[in-house]
Amino acid sequence: MxxxxxxxxxxxxxxxxxxxxxxxxxxxxxxxxxxxxxxxxxxxxxxxxxxxxxxxxxxxxxxxxxxxxxxxxxxxxxxxxxxxxxxxxxxxxxxxxxxxxxxxxxxxxxxxxxxxxxxxxxxxxxxxxxxxxxxxxxxxxxxxxxxxxxxxxxxxxxxxxxxxxxxxxxxxxxxxxxxxxxxRRPNDLDYIAYISQDAVQASLKDTITAANLKLLQKMPxxxxxxxxxxxxxxxxxxxxxxxxxxxxxxxxxxxxxxxxxxxxxxxxxxxxxxxxxxxxxxxxxxxxxxxxxxxxxxxxxxxxxxxxxxxxxxxxxxxxxxxxxxxxxxxxxxxxxxxxxxxxxxxxxxxxxxxxxxxxxxxxxxxxxxxxxxxxxxAAGRWTYPRPATPRLFADITNQVRVDFKHEEDTFFDYNREPLMPHVLSTEGPRLAVADVNGDGLDDFYVGGAKWQPGKLFIQQKDGTFRASNQPSIAADSLAEDIGAVFFDANGDGFPDLFVVSGGNEFWGKEEALRPRLYLNDGHGNFQ
Structure with missing residues (x-):
């Protein structure tokens, strides 16, 4: 400048x-x-x-x-x-x-x-x-x-x-x-294939000649x-x-x-x-x-x-x-x-x-x-530019409510294995599900994890904060990638159970990591 x-x-x-x-x-x-x-x-x-x-x-x-x-x-x-x-x-x-x-x-x-x-x-x-x-x-x-x-x-x-x-x-x-x-279109695939031939490349390795410059005329x-x-x-x-x-x-x-x-x-x-x-x-x-x-x-x-x-x-x-x-x-x-x-x-x-x-x-x-x-x-006077108002409908209170979770996607690249896919299938999470899992009248929530990242259940406290709940059964399934989750009463005992759908595209010959999982609630927010 x-x-x-x-x-x-x-x-x-x-x-x-x-x-x-x-x-x-x-x-x-x-x-x-x-x-x-x-x-x-x-x-x-x-x-x-x-x-x-x-x-x-x-x-x-x-x-x-x-x-x-x-x-x-x-x-x-x-x-x-x-x-x-x-x-x-x-x-x-x-x-x-x-x-x-x-x-x-x-x-x-x-x-x-x-x-x-x-x-x-x-x-x-x-x-x-x-x-x-x-x-x-x-x-x-x-x-x-x-x-x-x-x-x-x-x-x-x-x-x-x-x-x-x-x-x-x-x-x-x-x-x-x-x-x-x-x-000229240097990115034309036919032209790239032509100049990539061994004979053409060999002619270019030492000096640029008049014959070499004629290659430009072949560019579409x-x-x-x-x-x-x-x-x-x-x-x-x-x-x-x-x-x-x-x-x-x-x-x-x-x-x-x-x-x-x-x-x-x-x-x-x-x-x-x-x-x-x-x-x-x-x-x-x-x-x-x-x-x-x-x-x-x-x-x-x-x-x-x-x-x-x-x-x-x-x-x-x-x-x-x-x-x-x-x-x-x-x-x-x-x-x-x-x-x-x-x-x-x-x-x-x-x-x-x-x-x-x-x-x-x-x-x-x-x-x-x-x-x-x-x-x-x-002209006269002095124009006053109003400060642009930035009204916000929502405020980020993640730190105040103590939700300690960061989705960590693995580095699998779908196109390396299936280059003709229309879109990737390995990044369909995370998913959320909400329910009062312990009957205290407060909504709790489950957030799904990626491969090798277990999902987490957060229990709401009376002061509006959340506490991560230790769930060994859920942690044991960390290999699976969660792409869907819902709470519903699966066994009719009046308590919301957790149904998690597994997905992802990383698993080749590992059907167990793709099976859906049902976790039953004991009524106190503990799932098996």
């Missing part, structure tokens, strides 16, 4: 708390105020093994890396990235692109990078779960993101580079453009169309690229949106490898008549474009947020003018600009279908 000190830049990477990761290749970066405190944060997309980074701005020149805290998983080969409030809830969301093919033939003829055992070792080494598909992170407003790429219908767009959120049909909802294409080329997804307004998107005229095949990477002819429509400029750039003119307003507003910002001092400003537009009951951060997608910078699609609105109820120094201005009852220029010099 280089700090602009006016007439020169100073390297403040270490002082700012940014990592210099040796196991990742940064391909994308976007700035956005993800936590709503007025300071722009950073999302950095890393290709290959290294985690993506999400740096939360501490508002004092330093950042705190928080990707594992705020997300459950990310894309694996993260390329381009964009951040915008696509569902109009006032919170910026994130999309990072990867290379999952929607075409079944390409998918099945492409090599993968790792097996399940290596994936687990990476988790054990502290890496975040990563999956080779586009990740759409929905900002929940409580310091957490939910990944909804499959739900939204945008998970698979092949070898993709630049994602751009923008309202291309002016209906008030941000759509999604994705540039797509890799010039598959031109692809770019993608455009229409925002349906319900957290899902519909692919409309073909219908909207993006039917040119090629190998695209960088892309920007810009209103080239000031028509109120966002046009597209797309870079193509070994081919001229593509320019797509939008005819949206000619076809649907939707309204728009373009906002041009004039910042004070040397920040002439007002980088870091926020604009909130309210019309017809809908509130839209845009941030003045032109660097988006993949190695590209979009039109610095902010474009709002307004649907059938005939007037803007209010427009609020919050400048980087927190001065602000509010305008009301504005006309639509025009370019509005706003100057920071006209």
């Amino acid at each position: 280089f700090r602009n000190d006016g007439n020169h830049f100073t390297d403040v990477t270490d002082a700012a708390g940014l990592h210099d990761g040796i196991d990742g290749y940064g391909l994308g970066v976007v700035a956005s105020d993800f936590n709503g405190d007025g300071c722009p944060d950073l999302y950095i997309a890393n290709d290959f093994q290294g985690n993506d980074y999400l740096y939360i701005n501490n508002c004092n020149g330093t950042f705190t890396e928080s990707i594992a805290k705020v997300t459950g998983h990310t894309s694996r080969f993260s390329m381009g990235v964009d951040a915008a409030d696509f569902n109009n809830d006032g919170r910026p969301d994130i999309i990072s692109l990867d290379m999952l093919p929607p075409d079944e033939e390409i998918l099945k003829t492409s090599a993968t990078t790792e097996g399940f055992d290596l994936y687990n070792k990476q988790l054990q080494a502290g890496y975040l779960p990563q999956f080779a598909r586009n990740n759409l992170q929905l900002n929940r407003g409580n310091g957490k993101f939910s990944e909804i790429g499959y739900l939204a219908g945008v998970a698979a767009t092949d070898w993709s580079w630049a994602p751009l959120f923008a309202d291309f049909d002016n209906d008030g909802r941000k759509d999604l453009f994705v540039s797509n294409g890799v010039y 080329q598959i031109p692809q169309q770019n993608y455009l997804f229409h925002n349906n307004g319900n957290l899902t998107f519909t692919s409309v690229g073909e219908a909207w005229g993006l039917n040119q095949k090629g190998f695209s990477n960088g892309a920007v949106y810009v209103d080239l002819n000031n028509s109120g429509n966002l046009d597209l400029v797309v870079n193509n490898i070994n081919a001229p750039a593509s320019i797509y003119r939008s005819h949206a307003r000619e076809q649907n008549g939707n309204s728009y507003l373009t906002v041009a910002l004039k910042g004070a001092g040397k920040n002439t474009a007002g980088i870091g400003a926020k604009v909130i537009v309210k019309a017809t009951g809908v509130s839209q947020l845009l941030e003045q951060q032109p660097t988006r997608g993949f190695e590209s910078s979009v039109d610095p003018r902010l474009h709002f699609g307004l649907g059938k609105a005939t007037q803007i109820d209010s427009l609020t600009v919050i400048w980087p120094d927190r001065r602000y201005q509010v305008l009301t009852n504005l006309a639509v279908n025009r370019i509005l220029t706003l100057s920071q010099s006209d």
